[in-house]
Amino acid sequence: MEDWWKGSTLDAELGARYSPGEVLELLMVLYKLTEIYEFASRLAQKGVLDEQMSLTIELHGMRDRRLICLSKPFFSAFGSYISQEAALKFEATLVVQDLIGRVAEHALEQSLQVFERFNWRDARLPENVTNLRADQRKLLERTL
Numbered sequence: 001m002e003d004w005w006k007g008s009t010l011d012a013e014l015g016a017r018y019s020p021g022e023v024l025e026l027l028m029v030l031y032k033l034t035e036i037y038e039f040a041s042r043l044a045q046k047g048v049l050d051e052q053m054s055l056t057i058e059l060h061g062m063r064d065r066r067l068i069c070l071s072k073p074f075f076s077a078f079g080s081y082i083s084q085e086a087a088l089k090f091e092a093t094l095v096v097q098d099l100i101g102r103v104a105e106h107a108l109e110q111s112l113q114v115f116e117r118f119n120w121r122d123a124r125l126p127e128n129v130t131n132l133r134a135d136q137r138k139l140l141e142r143t144l
């Protein structure tokens with residue numbers, strides 16, 4: 001996920017600051033997981049899935065990777081959030097109707113679990129959750 005800037009106008013700037021495998025960008029995690037859950041929800045709405053579904057998400061190459069937030073530079077001032085695990089695996093069994101009705105909440109919860117594995121202990125503070133929800137809403141409403 002940290003290589004999303006490859007080939008973009010940000011490539012020179014970010015490529016000079018961060019090597020591949022060095023960081024994981026917080027909002028890109030939130031956006032990617034929201035997209036995954038949205039995709040699953042749309043499959044469910046089309047009747048492709050049964051009453052329940054299993055979802056497994058794995059992030060590899062995470063050991064010593066640092067969680068950063070490019071749009072909120074002050075984020076890193078509160079601590080260094082580094083994964084001690086080589087791979088992060090998340091599994092969920094979801095009732096399809098619940099997924100459809102609460103897709104954004106499921107994606108946000110999954111994101112918070114990722115952030116906690118990077119030792120961001122304050123991820124669930126109300127102000128942080130509120131800010132993440134606002135960023136997620138911008139993605140879902142296509143107002144980024």
